[in-house]
Amino acid sequence: MMGYSHSVSAAATWLALNESGLIHIQDTPTLIVTTLVAAGAGMLPDIDHHSGTIAHSIPPVSQWVARLVSSISGGHRKGTHSLLGLAVFWYLAYGANQLLYQGIPLLALALTGLAGGLALRVFKAPGGWLGAISLSVATLYLDALAYMPWAILAGATAHILGDALTVRGINPFWPLTVKPAVASMLWRKSGYMALPLLGEAGSGRENLLTSILTLYIGAYTLAELGILSTYPLEGARALLSI
């Protein structure tokens, strides 16, 4: 999946989690901030790619970080695209929150600023990194920080699932390689798994899925603003039960 698709799917995942009640954010500013963080976290696993969007975000520091992460995590689509990687992302955000509660806000601000800034960048929002800094500081005054580890986990999980829908797939059990008894397109000898419904990254099918998810985000926004009377999943459920 491409960066924009990852961010859109991560934002849609976060909103769907809220609509389904698995998370429960009623305050709109908090929902906006956490959705942007989830959208940015939707690109976080590709921090293992030296020429990816994240590597080019704050050069040359981001390129050094990308190379370091890539060497620790075994290369592209390995450690950062695994269950272990998800646990590390969550723990990093959780640890940042704990430090913040002890009066050390730097890591939490950096993490929310990075994730939010990536989302603003990929959505081509005006303001650039100034917007990211404002977003990061805003989280201190909102009820958003408690949700950050979950927003980051949701975004990174959406990314990995998105990549699993492409031909190249992922190895969820990295650093282990679990080989199938009989290799197939779904589970290869290399241990990589895929349900390649989207084909190659950047395909027409990926664009179609991204468009549908964009419509979902749009409908959710209209419902949040009170312009639509029903939230999209609720509306879809009502339509299906007719």
Ligand SMILES: [Zn+2]
């Ligand atoms: Zn990826």
